Amino acid sequence: MSSPAPESNPSGAEVLLTGTVVAVQANYYQVQLDLPAPENGNTIPPSPTLLCTRRARLKKMGQQVMVGDRVVVEEPDWAGGRGAISQVLPRESELDRPPVANANQILLVFALEEPPLDTHQLSRFLVKAETTGLKICLCLNKSDLISPEQLQQWKERLAGWGYEPVCISVEADIALDELYTQLNEKITIVSGPSGVGKSSLINYLIPDINLRVGEVSGKLNRGRHTTRHVELFKLPAGGLLADTPGFNQPDLDCEPEDLALYFPEVQQRLAEGRCQFNDCLHADEPNCAVRGDWERYEHYLEFLAEAVILHDSLQQQADAESNMKMKSKRAGEQQYEPKLESKKYRRSSRRFQTQNIEDLHGDIEEV
DSSP states (O other), rough: OOOOOHHHOOOOOOOOEEEEEEEEETEEEEEEEEEOOOOOOSSSSOOOOOEEEEEEHHHHHHOOOOOOOOOEEEEEETTEEEEEEEEEEEOSEEETTTTTTOEEEEEEESSTTTTTTOOOHHHHHHHHHTTSSSSEEEEEOOOSSHHHHHHHHHHHHHHHOOOEEEOBBBTTTTHHHHHHHTTTEEEEEEEEOSSSHHHHHHHSSSSTTTTOOOOBBBSSSOOOOOOOOOOEEOTTSSSSEEEOOOSHHHOOOOOOOGGGGGGGHHHHHHHHOOSSSOOOOOOOOOOOSSSSSSSSSHHHHHHHHHHHHHHHHHHHHHHHHHHHHEEEEEEEEEEEEEESSSGGGOOHHHHHHHHHHHHHHHHHHHH
């Protein structure tokens, strides 16, 4: 909810404002304030944004300030365009990669052609998006490069996965109005592999930002990275877009037993029947309700094997670290040595040695 514009403050009391962090660079935060457009003669700048620092108190508390955070800003310097963040309001959601707070949904952008749609890569992105718990809006760009029959086949195929894609074309201006309605008044994270038209789409939605657009590599048939950091851009009709750096293979860092939660087809099959075991991984267990002939089952098994390997590797690392202790720390380098668990390897304390000697002397005197 927007706050009213600050009025004149003759008493000199501190003026507090609220806003949204739209960009982070080093120790500075660009904050878009909750202010209406100023009228003529108003001292508030036409673009109500301030370049802010973080109060030392927040730093001591370990309070991180992320893109998308709702914050309280104090001591605004309108002439210099500066302010200070004194409080971070509670978050509705929080992502680590990309580091964005209070996001409502993920706009996952893929191309139908140039580069051609890779179902394995798409499945990987969808699973990663599902792990966030946010709503997923699947957007397929360059729909003008395939026939209507092919387009319908893709829609039916993805419906079997549990998704209803919005098929658009930035170049041909196809179905962009439909996409607009899904972005209004929301913080949306734009994601997807490089070269599928994310930057072109954002340039279309927000004409004034002029993001750098990359070409598709001829050798690899995939795009070059054009976005280097996370930043929120305001949509003309309301809402914010978070453009994230493009990457081709997102990491799958979920637990093996949780992987099935991120496949809508698995959830549908589990709703229709139950597996024999509560901890079923749906791989080779008997009487499994999930294992069977569905399109992405091979993708599921591949991702499951990857998740098991990662889980075992982390478990071994944790076990190894539990048997080690830090020996020294020099110039940022940590050295470890094995812990001596057995008492026979431990050196007894001097107090204990002295006590044994005194007891021994007492025994000799008694004799």
